[in-house]
Amino acid sequence: MNAEFIQNLPTAEQAIARLRELGMPKRNNELWSFFPVAKIPTPEFMGTDFAASTTASAASPAAPAENAAASQEADFAALLPIANLARPMVREIVAGAAEMAMLKCNNDFGHTVLDIGKGAKVSLEILDNKVTHDIAAERFDINIGEDADVEIFFANPACDLPLRFRHFNIREAAGANVRFSSICRDTAIGRVSVECHLKGEGANFDYRSLHVLDGNASQHSRLTIYHEAPRTTSTQLARNLLSGNAHVSYDGSVIVGYDCTGVNSSQLVNTILMSEDASVSVKPVLKIYHDDVECTHGNTVGELDAEQMFYLVSRGIPKKAAQEMLMRSFAQETFLPLPDSPAKKRLMAEI
Amino acid sequence: MLSIKNLKASIEDGTQILKGINLEVKPGEVHAIMGPNGSGKSTLSKVIAGHPAYRVDGGSVELDGKNLLEMEINERANSGLFISTQYPTEIPGVNNVEFLKMALNSKRAFLGLPEMGDAEFKKLCEEKMDLLEMDARYRERGVNDGMSGGEKKRNEILQMAILDPKVSFLDETDSGLDIDALRIVANGINHIMSPEKAVILVTHYQRLLDYIKPTYVHVLRHGKIILSGGPELALKLEDQGYDWIEEAK
Numbered sequence: 013m014n015a016e017f018i019q020n021l022p023t024a025e026q027a028i029a030r031l032r033e034l035g036m037p038k039r040n041n042e043l044w045s046f047f048p049v050a051k052i053p054t055p056e057f058m059g060t061d062f063a064a065s066t067t068a069s070a071a072s073p074a075a076p077a078e079n080a081a082a083s084q085e086a087d088f089a090a091l092l093p094i095a096n097l098a099r100p101m102v103r104e105i106v107a108g109a110a111e112m113a114m115l116k117c118n119n120d121f122g123h124t125v126l127d128i129g130k131g132a133k134v135s136l137e138i139l140d141n142k143v144t145h146d147i148a149a150e151r152f153d154i155n156i157g158e159d160a161d162v163e164i165f166f167a168n169p170a171c172d173l174p175l176r177f178r179h180f181n182i183r184e185a186a187g188a189n190v191r192f193s194s195i196c197r198d199t200a201i202g203r204v205s206v207e208c209h210l211k212g213e214g215a216n217f218d219y220r221s222l223h224v225l226d227g228n229a230s231q232h233s234r235l236t237i238y239h240e241a242p243r244t245t246s247t248q249l250a251r252n253l254l255s256g257n258a259h260v261s262y263d264g265s266v267i268v269g270y271d272c273t274g275v276n277s278s279q280l281v282n283t284i285l286m287s288e289d290a291s292v293s294v295k296p297v298l299k300i301y302h303d304d305v306e307c308t309h310g311n312t313v314g315e316l317d318a319e320q321m322f323y324l325v326s327r328g329i330p331k332k333a334a335q336e337m338l339m340r341s342f343a344q345e346t347f348l349p350l351p352d353s354p355a356k357k358r359l360m361a362e363i
Numbered sequence: 364m365l366s367i368k369n370l371k372a373s374i375e376d377g378t379q380i381l382k383g384i385n386l387e388v389k390p391g392e393v394h395a396i397m398g399p400n401g402s403g404k405s406t407l408s409k410v411i412a413g414h415p416a417y418r419v420d421g422g423s424v425e426l427d428g429k430n431l432l433e434m435e436i437n438e439r440a441n442s443g444l445f446i447s448t449q450y451p452t453e454i455p456g457v458n459n460v461e462f463l464k465m466a467l468n469s470k471r472a473f474l475g476l477p478e479m480g481d482a483e484f485k486k487l488c489e490e491k492m493d494l495l496e497m498d499a500r501y502r503e504r505g506v507n508d509g510m511s512g513g514e515k516k517r518n519e520i521l522q523m524a525i526l527d528p529k530v531s532f533l534d535e536t537d538s539g540l541d542i543d544a545l546r547i548v549a550n551g552i553n554h555i556m557s558p559e560k561a562v563i564l565v566t567h568y569q570r571l572l573d574y575i576k577p578t579y580v581h582v583l584r585h586g587k588i589i590l591s592g593g594p595e596l597a598l599k600l601e602d603q604g605y606d607w608i609e610e611a612k
Contacts, residue, residue: 320452322415324457325440326413326437326439326440327462328473330437333465341455348456
């Protein structure tokens with residue numbers, strides 16, 4: 013087990029202290045600029061005077077021990093499960109192992125810690141957690157050893173939970189390869205945040221998400237990929253099929269550090285709006301501190317292709333069925349480039 | 364069978380492309396439509412199919428006595444009309460075979476026939492693919508996805524063979540075909556053709572008509588059919604071009 017990785021995880025006290033310091037998310041905080049923050053209930057442990065707690069230290073509990081990871085964490089969703097006393101499920105997958113696993117938290121608040129050894133091959137499906145209240149939050153801390161090959165995916169059935177957060181903190185060593193893929197059909201408000209640190213040379217992170225939303229669903233993705241070593245690569249592909257009043261936001265940051273030569277990164281967001289009132293917000297951020305890198309970003313918003321619709325219908329296929337065919341093909345293309353694996357099989361079957 | 368009377372149509376900006384087309388097509392006939400670029404040949408096929416980029420200003424198009432212009436696009440196809448456009452649309456992600464099966468079963472549902480099952484459809488598909496000398500790769504690909512011009516045209520004729528329409532309007536089916544592919548596609552069309560069906564071919568060249576013998580040849584120019592004749596007309600056009608027609612007037 014990677015001791016440094018485990019020790020750096022914040023304790024509940026540290027998370028609470030940091031949350032009280034941060035205060036509740038506000039729209040003027042760029043991490044939450046697209047999110048309906050008014051829908052987030054104030055956790056009991058923050059009390060009613062949390063906003064003043066940073067200046068009125070007498071009202072605060074005794075300061076917990078310093079923790080760099082906790083003190084630098086700015087994401088409410090990353091701290092919430094720990095602050096809510098989620099008991100961490102800690103698991104080590106030893107070097108060279110090959111494992112297929114399914115994870116399911118048995119509480120509204122879950123914290124999973126995985127330490128994946130060198131050269132391991134892991135397929136990890138995340139199932140919906142057991143939910144009893146109006147808010148759920150899960151956190152995953154995943155440390156990935158050299159040359160390990162890991163797929164993380166979820167394709168949960170539509171969830172009408174009023175508010176759900178999922179936060180992933182991923183750290184990759186040299187030559188590691190991670191494929192992160194998801195399908196979301198939730199009907200309420202949700203946020204998936206991913207922070208991926210490519211710490212070793214040649215590490216790769218591949219992110220693919222598909223949102224198929226209707227009604228008043230409001231789903232938010234926040235990605236931050238840190239290229240912290242030379243020749244690291246990352247791909248982001250987010251596709252959205254939105255109807256009704258559905259809204260998706262995609263906030264994707266790529267940060268390339270000093271001396272990180274040969275980095276290659278791409279980000280592409282494709283959205284099809286099926287109704288007048290559906291909407292998408294996309295915010296790409298590139299912070300590049302080295303010259304020899306290749307980073308691209310793109311965003312398309314449109315309707316179903318009129319010529320493709322005409323072609324299908326002109327062969328006798330009813331309009332509604334033709335629309336469904338095109339929507340399905342748009343959705344499937346998200347995951348077609350994945351290698352044959354349990355994740356691909358599951359995601360394609362879900363579509 | 365197909366009766367086009369005084370058909371007029373324009374594009375969105377109001378420019379009229381078809382200025383009164385008249386054409387009678389009977390069962391068993393092959394009609395070749397020739398004409399210079401921009402004369403309205405492709406527009407004619409799209410207007411009959413119901414392409415939303417065109418507005419019908421007047422006239423009628425009847426198939427077996429039913430007004431196609433009053434039908435939805437899919438109803439026109441299911442009533443027996445097949446249009447192959449000059450540049451078949453690529454639809455990546457929609458599997459070619461699934462699309463064909465969906466199209467065929469849509470037609471069968473329209474006609475009140477039971478859905479064709481997987482085994483029967485596979486057999487039909489293989490038979491038609493053999494006819495057109497198509498290999499199994501076509502089955503795995505998206506509709507026209509990444510296909511060369513010639514492959515797309517062959518794929519169009521495969522659709523025609525499976526959907527078995529009464530009237531097929533094939534717009535420049537010979538473009539993009541090499542010599543062997545032209546022979547294969549033409550043989551396929553001849554094989555599908557029967558005394559109960561009709562084909563309208565749009566072409567610029569006699570070479571397709573060497574394989575598919577036309578009953579009539581028409582010249583379309585400035586949105587109207589200005590001359591009709593037998594197969595010899597195509598040979599004369601190949602030899603002399605179109606200007607002599609205007610001069611003779």
